[in-house]
Each structure stands twice: as structure tokens, then as C-alpha cells.
Amino acid sequence: MRRSATSFVAKQIALGEPRANSQPSERGPAVNPIGIVFESVEKRFGSLVALRNVSLEIRGGEFVALLGANGAGKTTLLRMAAQLMKPTTGNVALTGTGSKSEDARGFIGFVGHSTFLYDEMSAEENLHLFAQLYGLSDASARAAAALTACGLSSRAGSLVRTFSRGMRQRLAIARALLHEPRLLLLDEPAAGLDRQGLAWFGATLERLRAEGCTIVMSTHARNESLDLTTRAVSLAGGRIERDSSTEGNPTKMLAELRSAHGGEA
Amino acid sequence: MTTSRAAAILLVKELRLEFRTRELLTTTVIFALVVVVLFSFAFEPTAAESRRYGPGLLWIAFLFAGSLMLNPSFAREQSNETLDALRMTPIAPFAILFGKMLANFVFLAVAEAILVPVFAVLYNVSFSAVAGRLILVLGLGTLGLVITGTVFSAISAHARMRELLLPLLLLPILTPLLIASVEATASLLADQPELDGTWVAFLAGFDIVFLTASWLMCDYLLEE
Amino acid sequence: MKGRITLVLVAAALMVFAGFAALYVAPDEKTMHAIQRIFYFHVPSAICSFVAFFIVFVANFAYLATRKPKWDWLGVAGAEVGVVCCTIVLITGPIWAHPVWGIWWTWDARLTSTFVMWLLYMAYLLLRGFLDDPQRKAMFSAVFGIFAFLDVPLVYFSNRLWRTQHPQPVILGGSNSGLDPMMGKVLLISFVAVLCITAVLIADRYRLEQLRTEFEELRFRSESRDAERARKIPQAAREARVE
Numbered sequence: 261m262r263r264s265a266t267s268f269v270a271k272q273i274a275l276g277e278p279r280a281n282s283q284p285s286e287r288g289p290a291v292n293p294i295g296i297v298f299e300s301v302e303k304r305f306g307s308l309v310a311l312r313n314v315s316l317e318i319r320g321g322e323f324v325a326l327l328g329a330n331g332a333g334k335t336t337l338l339r340m341a342a343q344l345m346k347p348t349t350g351n352v353a354l355t356g357t358g359s360k361s362e363d364a365r366g367f368i369g370f371v372g373h374s375t376f377l378y379d380e381m382s383a384e385e386n387l388h389l390f391a392q393l394y395g396l397s398d399a400s401a402r403a404a405a406a407l408t409a410c411g412l413s414s415r416a417g418s419l420v421r422t423f424s425r426g427m428r429q430r431l432a433i434a435r436a437l438l439h440e441p442r443l444l445l446l447d448e449p450a451a452g453l454d455r456q457g458l459a460w461f462g463a464t465l466e467r468l469r470a471e472g473c474t475i476v477m478s479t480h481a482r483n484e485s486l487d488l489t490t491r492a493v494s495l496a497g498g499r500i501e502r503d504s505s506t507e508g509n510p511t512k513m514l515a516e517l518r519s520a521h522g523g524e525a
Numbered sequence: 526m527t528t529s530r531a532a533a534i535l536l537v538k539e540l541r542l543e544f545r546t547r548e549l550l551t552t553t554v555i556f557a558l559v560v561v562v563l564f565s566f567a568f569e570p571t572a573a574e575s576r577r578y579g580p581g582l583l584w585i586a587f588l589f590a591g592s593l594m595l596n597p598s599f600a601r602e603q604s605n606e607t608l609d610a611l612r613m614t615p616i617a618p619f620a621i622l623f624g625k626m627l628a629n630f631v632f633l634a635v636a637e638a639i640l641v642p643v644f645a646v647l648y649n650v651s652f653s654a655v656a657g658r659l660i661l662v663l664g665l666g667t668l669g670l671v672i673t674g675t676v677f678s679a680i681s682a683h684a685r686m687r688e689l690l691l692p693l694l695l696l697p698i699l700t701p702l703l704i705a706s707v708e709a710t711a712s713l714l715a716d717q718p719e720l721d722g723t724w725v726a727f728l729a730g731f732d733i734v735f736l737t738a739s740w741l742m743c744d745y746l747l748e749e
Numbered sequence: 750m751k752g753r754i755t756l757v758l759v760a761a762a763l764m765v766f767a768g769f770a771a772l773y774v775a776p777d778e779k780t781m782h783a784i785q786r787i788f789y790f791h792v793p794s795a796i797c798s799f800v801a802f803f804i805v806f807v808a809n810f811a812y813l814a815t816r817k818p819k820w821d822w823l824g825v826a827g828a829e830v831g832v833v834c835c836t837i838v839l840i841t842g843p844i845w846a847h848p849v850w851g852i853w854w855t856w857d858a859r860l861t862s863t864f865v866m867w868l869l870y871m872a873y874l875l876l877r878g879f880l881d882d883p884q885r886k887a888m889f890s891a892v893f894g895i896f897a898f899l900d901v902p903l904v905y906f907s908n909r910l911w912r913t914q915h916p917q918p919v920i921l922g923g924s925n926s927g928l929d930p931m932m933g934k935v936l937l938i939s940f941v942a943v944l945c946i947t948a949v950l951i952a953d954r955y956r957l958e959q960l961r962t963e964f965e966e967l968r969f970r971s972e973s974r975d976a977e978r979a980r981k982i983p984q985a986a987r988e989a990r991v992e
Contacts, residue, residue: 306883307969344609345749366615376610380542392534393614395526435610497977673896680889684879693875694893697868698900701907708911723910734899742892745813 293320293472294356294367294442296341301350303336303498310336311347312498318476320356323469323488326478328495334478335373337495338445341476342370354443366394369441371449375432377420383407383431384416387438394439402438410434410460426454433461437468444468446477487511528623531616535624540631542601549597553636557590561644575648580710583644584703588670591633592692595674598625599682612747619743622675626739629671637663655713658720662713665728666706672735673698679746702731753952760945767935767942775935784848789936791841793943794834795863801831801947802870802898809894812887818962819955821887824894825877826954828870830947835867858908865904869897883962 296318303311311333318324326334339345340352343365354364370376377386387403396402407413410430420428429452436444453461468475469488477489492504492513504513543549564582568574602608611621641663645652652659677694681687709724739746771789778785804827812820842860843853854860873894880886928936 307966308973339749342613344612363615365613368613370613372606372609374606374609376607377605378538378542378607379605380545381538385541389534389538390610390614393526393531393611393616395615676896677893680876680893683882683885683889684876685881686879690876690879694872697865697872698896700865701900701903704907704911708914727907727910731903734903735896738896738899742813742895745888745892748888 292356294354294364294474295320295322296443296474296476297351297353297355298337298340298347299351299353301340301347301352303333303340303345304348310498311340314350314495314498314500316493316500316503318474318491320474321472323465323475323490324477325489325492326476326495327492328478328501332495333498334495335447336498338370338447338476338478339372341443342368342372342445344370366439367442368445369436369439369443370445370447371433371436372447375420375428376435377428377431379421380419382417382419383412383423386420386431387435390435391438396439406434406438409464411456424454425452426457429453430457430460433464437464442473444473444475446475446479448478450479526616528617528620531620532624532627535611535621536627536631539598539624539628543628543632549594550632550635553590553594553632554639556593557586557636557640558643560586560589561640561647565647570648572649575650576714577711579644579648579650580707580714583641583710584666584706586640587633587637587667588696588699588703589692590636591629591667591670591674592695593688594632594636595629595671595678595695596681596687596691598629598675598678600678600687603682608747609749618747619740621747622679622739622743625678626671626675629675630667633667633671634664637667650714652714655718655720658718659710659713661720662706662709662725662728665725665732666702666709669702669728669732669735670699672732672739676735676739676742676746702728705731756945756952757949760942760949763938763942763945767939770935770938774931776929776931778932781849784845787841787845789939790943791838791845792936793940794837794841796940797943797947798831798834798838798866800944801827801834801951802866802901804951805831805870805873805894806898809891809898812891813895818887819959821891822955822958822962823951824887824891825874825958826951828873828894829954830950832867832870832874833950834943834947835863835870838863839867858905858912861908862901862905866901869900873897 298314298316301311301314302309314333314337326337328334336345340347346352354367357364357367378389381389384403384407387406388399391399391402404413404416407416410433412427412431412434415423415427420431423431429449433449436446450458450461465475465488492502494501494503494513502513507513561582564578564586567582568578599608602611608621612618641652641659644650674691674695677691677698681690681694684690705724705727709721709728712719712721712724767789771786775786775789777783805824808820808824808827811817812824842863846855847853873890876893877886877890880889
């Protein structure tokens with residue numbers, strides 16, 4: 261299952277398409293991994309402080325598990341990373357992109373709590389729309405390929421409204437991966453996935469990991485497969501509570517958190 | 526990707542969504558027809574009276590129908606947070622707003638294309654001599670309506686009582702547009718039909734002012 | 750605190766003085782007699798409503814540029830006081846018009862524009878009422894406020910154009926045609942008085958909004974601190990057990 265960077269590049273060349281928003285110098289060998297830096301970030305919604313003085317550096321290629329109880333600030337952190345909202349104070353910046361944060365949206369994929377899909381459009385139409393908006397040159401082919409990959413090509417023409425929860429989640433993940441993002445942000449992505457979906461998702465994560473994609477995944481410690489993670493960060497009350505990069509072993513930290521919170525974290 | 530290309534893609538998406546359900550269009554047209562019928566109780570629809578009051582009531586019908594029709598534009602994007610999905614793509618935020626403006630323009634234009642002939646028949650008014658110029662006036666007036674209406678539907682999508690709030694915000698802002706459109710239409714129905722340049726220029730000016738304002742402030746409208 | 754009280758007293762004193770001047774010092778108008786004296790408060794209120802709405806525009810612009818809440822407070826203060834001034838104009842106008850011209854209202858450019866302006870800023874205040882999230886409220890009302898302010902001249906000009914094309918049968922003369930110098934002085938005094946009152950009201954309303962925001966914040970902070978304390982107690986017990 262391990263693929264090297266060169267075969268990833270070979271895949272790119274074979275598809276014969278430029279990456280979204282890429283400059284000529286970015287095409288070619290050694291696609292640089294993207295990281296993200298939070299500098300003293302605070303986010304307030306009126307009186308509610310969702311994130312307090314969060315400073316975090318996620319380096320390119322890491323696979324970070326983001327842990328914490330509901331309301332700890334995981335979703336806010338991820339949405340901020342996805343450029344959906346700006347911090348009240350502090351700064352969020354992407355590293356390794358070599359371009360302004362505006363264009364960086366083309367490098368980021370996000371799976372959130374909502375599906376981000378139009379219920380009254382078919383699966384194929386949804387993916388085609390986003391492929392076009394991400395500037396992918398052969399939008400229809402990319403949409404079709406994505407549908408095949410996630411196992412939904414038989415339902416390509418059906419409205420998303422008719423899909424089951426598991427199918428919608430699969431499509432939501434496929435949508436996030438359409439433009440081959442180099443930074444993947446996942447907010448409880450396995451929620452609602454059926455067994456087939458989970459298998460596909462796990463395999464996809466492995467592939468992305470091997471290709472050097474930076475992944476930040478918020479999760480409940482007991483639900484998702486976390487063997488691939490290289491780092492674990494836990495949030496509580498809007499602050500970073502623990503960071504495995506300072507403690508050493510993420511697996512050990514995860515196990516501790518699991519037992520401490522009774523599987524709730 | 527240029528803003529206009531992105532807006533065009535989004536326009537196609539809006540049209541596709543609408544023509545699949547057709548709920549918005551049918552309700553808008555029926556509602557405007559109801560208004561047109563109700564007005565027949567307000568005055569005696571002889572040909573002369575109709576030419577006097579017709580422009581006014583036509584534009585009021587469009588205004589009311591338009592205000593009702595504009596809300597779903599952004600409300601529709603809330604169920605699965607699709608607006609955020611659009612914001613995450615590398616398109617200019619104004620493309621999202623502009624795409625919706627274009628879509629709303631198309632819907633309202635379709636409604637007007639049905640309504641004007643119906644009105645002409647019901648109230649014995651003939652528009653045939655001035656058809657081209659009428660289309661210009663209708664176009665500029667409708668454009669002003671959808672530009673401001675789309676901006677306010679983005680605002681009211683986040684508010685309570687949004688169905689009531691949108692007309693409340695929109696109609697006072699549109700009074701200059703209403704005056705200009707009605708006067709321009711009326712001068713086309715006069716005994717000596719002529720296109721009143723002043724009012725047409727005023728409409729164009731209105732459209733430009735508010736389109737520019739929307740463009741400058743669109744980041745604030747769409748951010749979380 | 751002391752400065753504010755002084756200001757309020759000064760404004761009140763000016764108002765009393767202006768009232769006295771308007772009722773007793775100003776000469777009697779030859780055709781309208783006593784009712785004309787309402788003009789000394791009608792005209793300054795109109796000017797002050799414009800001043801207030803201009804302050805709202807500046808505050809809206811500043812909020813969008815800086816995102817500082819104080820501009821939002823100034824915006825709502827200006828809008829509320831402006832609406833009050835505008836209401837006074839719309840009420841005193843007909844009261845003046847009826848005995849003089851026999852009609853309560855007419856749809857000329859000035860009156861129509863004033864009424865629409867009133868509607869626009871009422872809509873501004875109602876919009877704020879229907880938005881719950883404070884940041885959105887500030888942001889969206891700032892956007893709407895700018896649109897409303899841009900609209901005001903358009904409303905006036907469209908009405909002017911319209912009325913030049915369809916002149917009114919009753920011609921309302923401008924009240925400033927040939928003003929007696931003493932009348933002019935009284936008008937100036939009452940203008941200063943009304944302007945002072947307007948300033949005091951805006952400052953007070955601003956302060957009220959500031960206090961309200963700070964109170965909400967303090968209350969929320971103390972509630973969340975209590976909640977966090979309650980959460981930590983069982984967690985500490987559990988951690989003790991693990992060790």
C-alpha cells in the first residue's frame with residue numbers, strides 16, 4: 261500500500277492536469293507538504309470564547325488527531341484552518357504553499373458536520389459543480405472517477421436527497437478530496453459511515469498519508485482507527501490541554517485519554 | 526478562475542436547482558397574478574385609466590412578488606451549509622453574490638415576461654409599439670431590485686422573521702427605483718410614447734451605485 | 750460623571766431658554782401667527798436628524814473598517830436619536846401645516862423623503878432587533894446602514910425629479926424665504942439647544958449600549974467559570990483514582 265512521492269507525481273502526470281491554482285514551478289517532483297500555524301489565536305462569538313490563546317504548529321505531512329469533549333473548540337479550530345472564519349485576535353497561516361492564503365483554499369479539503377452537498381442535485385452534479393469551482397480542467401471525468409472511487413457510481417444520477425446517511429457521508433468525503441488537497445481537515449469524518457464506507461475511508465487515509473498529505477482529524481478517541489496518527493492534540497475549554505509532540509508517544513497519550521474520559525474524549 | 530466565470534457556473538447551478546423543483550417560479554408568478562387581479566377592484570380598468578395606473582400597479586406587483594421570491598435564494602444554502610462549501614473554493618466571494626443576483630434576475634424576468642402580456646390583455650393596454658424600450662426599462666428596474674434584494678436576502682437569512690424582514694428592508698430602499706421605473710414605463714404608454722432619458726439614466730445610476738456598494742461590502746456579507 | 754451632569758444641565762438650560770425665546774421673544778408672523786412658532790423646533794429637529802444619521806453612516810463605515818464594538822454602539826445611538834428627531838419632524842410638520850394650508854400632508858419631495866428616511870432607519874433598528882448574534886448584528890446593520898445612507902440622496906432626487914414633472918397643486922413655500930433677523934436669531938438659539946440635546950442623548954445611549962455589552966460579558970464569564978469549576982471536580986476525582 262505504500263506509495264512513494266514519485267509514483268504520486270507519476271499519477272499527477274498521467275492524469276495530465278495542472279493542480280488547482282498552481283504556478284508552473286509547482287508542477288513537477290517533490291510536492292511540498294503544507295503545514296498550518298496558529299499564533300495566539302483567540303476566537304469569540306459575542307461573550308462566548310471558543311478558543312483561548314491557542315498556539316499550535318502543525319508541520320507538513322503530520323497526521324494529527326484532534327481530541328476533546330464536545331464544545332472544547334475542535335470544530336472552531338478546524339473551521340478556522342479551513343479559512344471559513346478568521347480569528348478574533350491572533351493569526352492563522354499556512355506554511356509551504358508559497359502563495360497568499362486566498363489561493364490556498366485550493367489546497368485545503370474539509371469534511372465538516374454538514375455534508376456541504378445540494379440535496380436537490382444528483383451526486384454527479386454535485387461533484388461536477390465543485391470540480392468546476394476548484395478549477396479542475398476535466399471536471400466531468402474527475403467527478404466520475406471520484407464517484408467510482410467511493411463506490412457511488414451506480415447512484416451517480418440520483419438526487420442526494422435519496423441517499424442514506426452513510427452514502428451522503430461518503431459523498432461528502434469524496435467532495436472534499438476532489439481537488440487532491442494537500443491539507444485535509446476532518447471533523448468527525450467517520451460519523452455515519454457504513455462498513456463499506458469505513459473501509460474505503462481507512463484506505464484513502466492511508467494513501468493520503470503516504471503521499472505526504474497533512475491531515476488533521478477531530479475524533480472521539482474510541483471510534484476511529486487512529487493507528488496512522490503521528491501526533492495527538494487535545495483541547496479543553498478552548499485551550500490546548502495536551503500535545504503528544506511534547507510528551508512523546510501519541511498512542512500512549514490516546515490510551516490514557518481513552519481510559520481517563522471513559523471513552524468520551 | 527475569473528469572477529464572471531465562477532458566477533456563470535453558480536448561475537447554472539441555481540437555474541438547475543430551480544427548474545428541477547419550479548416551486549419558486551410558479552409561486553412568484555401566481556402571486557403576482559393575484560396582485561394584478563386585486564388591483565382591478567381598486568379602479569375601473571378602462572383603457573385610459575389603465576394607462577394611468579397600470580405602470581404603478583405593475584411595478585408594485587413586481588416589487589411584492591420579488592420580495593417574496595428573494596428569500597429562498599440564501600435560505601436554501603443553509604440546510605447543508607453549502608454556502609460555506611462555496612466559500613471554501615478558490616473563487617472570489619463576489620462571484621457567489623453575483624451568481625445569485627443573476628439567477629434572481631432570470632427568475633424575475635421570466636415572471637415579468639408572463640405577467641406583462643397578461644396585464645396587457647386584462648387591462649386593455651397595448652405595449653407592442655414600445656416593446657423594445659419597455660424591455661430596457663424593465664431590465665434596468667429589475668436589475669436594481671435583484672441587486673439590493675440579493676444583498677438583503679443574505680442579511681435576512683441569518684435573522685428571525687426573515688420573510689417579514691426582507692420586504693421591510695427592501696421596499697424603503699427601493700422607493701427611488703419604483704418612482705423611476707413607474708415614470709419611465711408611464712412615459713412609454715403616453716399618447717406620444719417616448720423613452721424618458723432622465724429616468725433611464727437615473728435607473729442606471731441606481732444600479733451602478735448599489736452594485737458597487739455590494740461589491741465593496743460582499744466580504745462582510747458572506748463571512749461567518 | 751460630573752462632566753455629563755454639567756452637559757445635561759447646560760442642554761436643559763439652553764432648551765428652556767430657546768423655548769422661552771421661541772414663544773415670547775420671537776416676533777409674531779404676519780400670516781400664520783402663533784402656530785408658526787413650531788418652526789423653531791421643527792427645522793432644528795430636521796437638521797439634527799440629518800446630523801444623527803450622518804453620525805450613523807460614519808460609525809457604520811468605521812465599524813466595517815476596524816471591527817471595534819464602540820462604533821456599533823455609536824451607530825445604534827445615532828440611529829435611535831435620529832429616528833426620534835425625525836418623528837418630531839413628521840409630527841410637528843402636519844401640526845403646523847393643517848391650520849396654515851388646510852391639509853395635513855402632501856407628497857412633495859421634502860416630506861416624502863423625510864418619511865422614507867424615517868422608514869429606512871426604523872428598518873435599521875428593526876433589523877438589529879431580529880438578529881441575535883452580536884457580531885452579526887453589528888456587521889449586518891453596518892452594511893444596511895451604509896446602503897440606507899446612500900439611498901437618502903437618491904430618494905430625494907427621484908422625488909424632486911418626479912415633482913418637477915408633476916407639480917403639486919398646493920405650493921408649499923420655503924419657510925426660509927425672507928426671514929426677519931430676530932426670527933433668525935431665535936432659530937439659531939433653538940438650533941443650538943436642540944443640537945445639544947441631541948448630542949447628550951446620543952452620548953447617553955452610547956454609554957447605555959457600552960454598559961449593556963460589558964454587563965453581558967461579565968455575566969457570561971461568571972456563568973462559564975461556575976460551569977467549568979463544576980466540571981473539574983469529578984475529573985480531579987477520577988484522575989486521583991487512575992494514579
